Amino acid sequence: MTTPDEGGVVVTIVGSGSLLPSAARGSASHHIETPGRRILLDCGSGALHGLARRGIDWRAIDVVALTHRHIDHVGDLAPLLAAYRYDGRTRPLTLVGPEDVRAFLARLARAHGRWVLDGGYPLDVVPMGGGDVHRVGDVRIRAFSTAHTEQSIAFRVEHPQATVAYTGDTGPTHGLGGWLLGSEVVITECALPDPPNMDTHLSPLGVAKLLAECTPSVALLTHVYPPHDPESFRETVIDSLRAMGADGTRVIAAHDGTICRARAGSATVDRPSGGR
Numbered sequence: 001m002t003t004p005d006e007g008g009v010v011v012t013i014v015g016s017g018s019l020l021p022s023a024a025r026g027s028a029s030h031h032i033e034t035p036g037r038r039i040l041l042d043c044g045s046g047a048l049h050g051l052a053r054r055g056i057d058w059r060a061i062d063v064v065a066l067t068h069r070h071i072d073h074v075g076d077l078a079p080l081l082a083a084y085r086y087d088g089r090t091r092p093l094t095l096v097g098p099e100d101v102r103a104f105l106a107r108l109a110r111a112h113g114r115w116v117l118d119g120g121y122p123l124d125v126v127p128m129g130g131g132d133v134h135r136v137g138d139v140r141i142r143a144f145s146t147a148h149t150e151q152s153i154a155f156r157v158e159h160p161q162a163t164v165a166y167t168g169d170t171g172p173t174h175g176l177g178g179w180l181l182g183s184e185v186v187i188t189e190c191a192l193p194d195p196p197n198m199d200t201h202l203s204p205l206g207v208a209k210l211l212a213e214c215t216p217s218v219a220l221l222t223h224v225y226p227p228h229d230p231e232s233f234r235e236t237v238i239d240s241l242r243a244m245g246a247d248g249t250r251v252i253a254a255h256d257g258t259i260c261r262a263r264a265g266s267a268t269v270d271r272p273s274g275g276r
């Protein structure tokens, strides 16, 4: 099991994929482990078994944070809560989400059962909008409104040792790049090819523009829609960054199981799908 044994923050890509089925990629889900706290960013289909497959202690997750309620980001939330109930969880769980997260959970409870809201353990539901901050121990979770849906948010997970940010689904969003500044690691969606046929997802050029504004040590590309090739998207991002004179970021096409370790000012990748 991966632990932040020497300090720092450990990122594990649990689901690097999209809405479409894939033999190798689950839908969006990313695990962040700080010294003392474990946070799951999105809980798309495949997250539940993906956590177990990666040797991550799913029982020990303190916070589940949802960027928006599209099914490829929340599909395994009810199964995860069912597993906690069945397992006899007693430790508190914080569920962070967009502003309508309480209504969303109430609908899930109507569909599946009262246990969604009352599984026998303390459940703290925290709606967040742009600019909001929620503190858990020595971790600050900040939200920024993105262009993807009316309530979609990006997250910054800030720990004194490192900051990891996640765009969720976004599309070009004014101010997002500046808001990401200071992150050691940025997990970014890169759903569409250039030129994008909608403005609610990012393409490689859009990702490059975002990264040029925040220059993290490592950028992890996720959420590439089949049949597009994440490695070729990565090459386009790198070429675009170079053309902008902003090539200080190591760009990785994330796989399920990619692990990144961050500490102040730097980050390393354990199993890169391609390096530079």
Ligand SMILES: [Zn+2]
Pocket (backbone or CB within 6 Å): 068, 070, 148, 169
């Ligand atoms: Zn979405």
Ligand SMILES: [Zn+2]
Pocket (backbone or CB within 6 Å): 018, 019, 028, 070, 072, 073, 169, 223
């Ligand atoms: Zn999505």
